[in-house]
Amino acid sequence: MSESTSTERGIGAGRRRLLRGAAAGTLGAAGLAAASDHPAYAADRDAPAPDGAASVSVAVLLYDGFTALDAVGPYEVLCRVPGVRVTTVARKAGPVRTDTGELALVAERAMGDVTRADVLLVPGGGNRGTVAMMEDADAHRWIRRVHRHSTWTTSVCTGSLILGSAGLLRGLPATTYWASRPYLEKVGAVYTPGRFVETGKIITAAGVSAGIDMGLYLASRLSDEKVAQAMQLAVEYDPDPPYDTGSPEKADAETQALALKLLADSAR
Template structure:
């Protein structure tokens, strides 16, 4: 252990990452991460505004919405990428502060702020969830009003997996190309969106990601938008995101009907 209680390996990794980011980012990258001149003029300057969450005067704010029944990796995947981008502060938000349970009920993340206290954010991120959680959010008028309020002034409004159905239910996807979890593609049309294949789909300032792990892809893409490609590529290496799965059944186009049925059964059986 070092003086701060970190192991030598952990402390060393942090020093290496800090050095790598400093070397690749440089003065120009830092300016890009903190320069807000390209954003809408009616946006408040980010900083210690209590409606924006915590952060210094140059930080870009990401509001990560949690709700009962969200899927862990939908939130944690992009969070792991974005929270390490220089000049970015990710704040977890829910109806009220405190622990919020995932769709399995076996894990909880802590919401740092209540939605009533967050009125603006540079980025809104809505994860997907299990049937129970997403269905409730698709019918939650209060949540929809908050999402629309944040979207009105956001630079980017994003979702992962079935989070796009929540954005659509809030009225944000009408006529727009979007993606979602493979088994939920038919529902996109019901919320006014046009299903478009892809790990993530960008339509104006809205970015929707496909299912679960695709949130990491979207997070890296968003990192390039919030900083630059060098930072995004460095973050991909920092989290060692180099997928090489032992099987090739990661999309319905590659899996047979039996595998699809089992996948949905596993999800249903694990739901709280």
């Protein structure tokens, strides 16, 4: 083993010990106490937590052609919030390919086996994946079924177009990926600017990375602001990008066109 590899492994192990210690200490007692007072803190009706312990259930819907960070960003924030259990769900359990076709995430459970969740999260996807889900009546029925009992129903990026196609956004303010804003009206929603938009129990996030912002907000609602702030530090979410072209309002037409081309060229 090289010296550099040994050092890297040592750093990784030290980081894991630090995070475990923080979770068991500072985050643990305060977070669980706060979450237990929240109305969303209820047992997962489909899969009770071990020893009967209560937990907030979060279901992340995966489908062929979804965008990885849309799902993984909120997951990374929420999966470590005390009392929260995140489960990935798809048409059937097993690996599900992302929009590039080069990465797969594993769905733990099939849609037919999950009827309720405290939080439903629908990620966006590439054009192929989003359009297919906008036309998927079976997925729409499942989304509506879970939504009836959810405390929050959420989306990231073009996931709002899927929620809209399921009939959940009629007349409601919502946001989506910048290039997909015109389509929100076609699914009955009212485009509203913002990194995420909350209307009642529905929260829609803008494109891709905005799911992390929404995840932190959800962390505060599922627990408290201290836990959410600690999770922001835990994932070191402190954006300071080298460029300032992160929204269409800040990017010229040439940059916008190139961005969409890069996405289209990488799609499978």
